[in-house]
Amino acid sequence: MIVGIDLGTTNSAIARWGDGGPELIPNSLGEFLTPSAVSLTDNGDVLVGRAALDRQPVHPDRTATAFKRLIGTQKPIQLGRSSFTAEEVSALVLKSLKADAERHCGEEVTSAVITVPAYFSDRQRKATRRAGELAGLKVERLVNEPTAAALAFGIAEREDRDPFLVFDLGGGTFDVSIVEIFDGVIEVRASAGDNRLGGEDFNEVIAGIAKERLRLPLNPAQDKLREQIRAAAERTRRALSEAETATFELVWRDTLLSTEITAEEFEAAAAPLLDRLREPVLRAMRDSKLYADAMSEIVLVGGATRMPIVRKAVTRMFARFPNASVHPDHAIALGAGVQAGLRERKADLAEIRLTDVCPFSLGVEVAEHDASGTLHRGLFQPIIERNTVLPASRVHCFSTVHPQQNRIVFNIYQGEARTVAANIRLGSVEIAVPPRAAGEITVDCRFTYDVSGLLEVDVTVPETGEKRVAVINEGEGLDRAEAEERRAALAALKIHPRDQAANQALIARAERCFESFVGERRARAGRLLAHFQGVLATQDPRAIAEAMAMVTEQLDAIEGERYL
Structure with missing residues (x-):
């Protein structure tokens, strides 16, 4: 079951x-x-x-x-x-x-x-x-x-x-x-x-009010007192969900300690949490x-x-x-x-x-030159952005930054910060590249991610055909057969949208319209072609579907204008 x-x-x-x-x-x-x-x-x-x-x-x-x-x-x-x-x-x-x-x-x-x-x-x-x-x-x-x-x-x-x-x-x-x-x-x-x-933080707000009024220790060393304050705060918070006033009370060292807390006081003290x-x-x-x-x-x-x-x-x-x-x-x-x-x-x-x-962005560590030519290391380049619908596959092209560089290490991170030091490291992939001038060798890095947390990283050097694959698995307990089954399902995603037949057909149609007309209709076809290619580059299925519908409708209008 x-x-x-x-x-x-x-x-x-x-x-x-x-x-x-x-x-x-x-x-x-x-x-x-x-x-x-x-x-x-x-x-x-x-x-x-x-x-x-x-x-x-x-x-x-x-x-x-x-x-x-x-x-x-x-x-x-x-x-x-x-x-x-x-x-x-x-x-x-x-x-x-x-x-x-x-x-x-x-x-x-x-x-x-x-x-x-x-x-x-x-x-x-x-x-x-x-x-x-x-x-x-x-x-x-x-x-x-x-x-x-x-x-x-x-x-x-x-x-x-x-x-x-x-x-x-x-x-x-x-x-x-x-x-x-x-x-x-x-x-x-x-x-x-x-x-x-969460609710525990609102309990702390109640506890803070009571500690100040009852002159309780702000950070009680005694475990029992700390837990009694926490339990009393939770009871008070729950009571304030039903009434405008509630009593915070506890017994400590044979003495009953109590104070009235109003909903208005609670709301004022909890304002920073509500803002969050x-x-x-x-x-x-x-x-x-x-x-x-x-x-x-x-x-x-x-x-x-x-x-x-x-x-x-x-x-x-x-x-x-x-x-x-x-x-x-x-x-x-x-x-x-x-x-x-x-x-x-x-x-x-x-x-x-x-x-x-995908709740967090997934990407790699990169180094980039600024306007003055200074190289900055430890920067984060997202490949799959947060809130991408899963399963998803995205590819990004990188190049060497040093002359005669003979290898590239892709350190893989999860997070949203610009620097990788503030994100979570998941693993790495290393691949050899031919030594050339800086920026001359490019490497494709593809991330493929599914709803179960299986991240497959494919790194390919187009010039040599060299390829490395790393699998970062959230489900560490998967047996080999399950992992292979899920990897096979992901493999179907690894076609760039620009290479899919329906998208290629629409690009060919826009190109034909550009060739067939002159003037404003040619310009419109050109703008539609550029727009659709730009959306394809995002690799976002929802955006591509919406763009495809819009471009198709506009091309229908261009080709539907009759002079006879």
Whole structure:
């Protein structure tokens, strides 16, 4: 059985494709949400979920929460005398969910689709995949969380929808995706996010107000006091979602400490966090080339969107009320359940297709001369830009920078910064080149990337035919047969758009029009030809399709002008 899992910062959930729709699977307590908490007892037993979370105020040194924020890092998580990585602790949560599903469904769970924040880096995605494998799961696919939410939203009615925006604010991360649904295709147009913004940060705002008023230590050394402040802040934040005033209270050293906090005070103190919600939204709209008024819906997902101050901020941002019809805590798991059904090729999902985008730009390290001739090293040259629809294949031509240079090393990076030092290094490819004058030898570097995180880098020297291939695989656990199958699927993408038959035919037609006419019609044909060739150079399938339709229509008009 394949399941879908929402591995959340605060809570996790598991679902499967049932009788005509996704179904959440309850845990051993009959609850659909399992707290993402792990605790180690004095005798070495591991507790996961509600039992672990309840121990945190009393045994903070033996309990871990919010460890999703550390996944992909080497920062240790200490549980008593034992030290774990974030993926090892995450694996314990995944293993517990797997056991819940097997008990409830009476079937063995062999594989899973696991959701991740859209803005997770390659390193964080690899760590999530490793966590699944440590839990005994074959990870079929990692799905971006807002994409999963869009699946849950789109599958409910299965009708075409103009672009809508999924606003996903969870316990630890914030994601935005712009999605369109047409003819059974759920297409993600763009994604953006902030991996360090979520409900936990709003808890810190409440804690900050209380610390100042109650004269609590700003950075309490005692683990128990720190956890009691955090738990009290979360209770207060949740209460402010239902009322205009809430009481922050805790007992410390046999003394009850309490203070009233109003929604207005909370909103004022949280203003910097609310401001941070805006930039990912703008980035996603810029990348998709869609304005706010083009969004048919603003769909709220994630438990932190229950906060009135967040809903007010979204309403102000878009000048309309958001859609809160999707269950904020269940939507991502339900979407993962839909994706699990797609992986199992369920008959009632036969007409559904999902496309996703590359969350970060992928490129190589380059050196460039400035106007004065000074060579600057360590610069980033994107090859596949962020929010390119996947799967995708792009090629870029590079040349040597030194006289008699006899090799080129392509260091491969993921990120958006101009300098590679601020991006994430993924690997490298080295190839020999004939020693010539600087700039005389060119090398083609092609990136081919799929939705599962398989990046294939082909480097070719046209002059010698020398070729090198490197495969950078997000799914390190793939066996050879699966890797070869996916590489074969990618091979079909490695035809430059300018070499595709339909595009070549349109170029030939424009050239014929240029030759056949004079005056304004010839000039128009020339402009259309130059425009289409320029769009082909972008290697963007959507832009090419739109340009093809426009150029065809214009050529029809040119050839349709009659004089007889």
